[in-house]
Amino acid sequence: MSPTPLKWFKSSYSSNEGPECVEVAIAPAKADVTVHVRDSKDMQRAQLAFADAAWTEFVAYAGR
Numbered sequence: 001m002s003p004t005p006l007k008w009f010k011s012s013y014s015s016n017e018g019p020e021c022v023e024v025a026i027a028p029a030k031a032d033v034t035v036h037v038r039d040s041k042d043m044q045r046a047q048l049a050f051a052d053a054a055w056t057e058f059v060a061y062a063g064r
Contacts, residue, residue: 006036014040 006025014022021040026033035055038047050058 008038008040010040011037 004027006027008023008025011022011024023038023040023043025036025038027036033052035050035052036047037050039045
């Protein structure tokens with residue numbers, strides 16, 4: 001069985017006019033949720049993946 005494709009959406013931290021073009025996808029799993037992040041200008045490059053708790057902590061810190 002192949003994994004479900006990720007559904008990407010533009011991050012609210014991205015702007016339409018600037019160089020910050022970040023897309024995020026949330027991959028639910030049986031035990032843990034994983035948050036994936038990529039550069040929407042170059043979708044073939046490497047992606048980052050964070051455990052749900054790590055992503056929540058990162059966003060809280062970035063919002064300070």
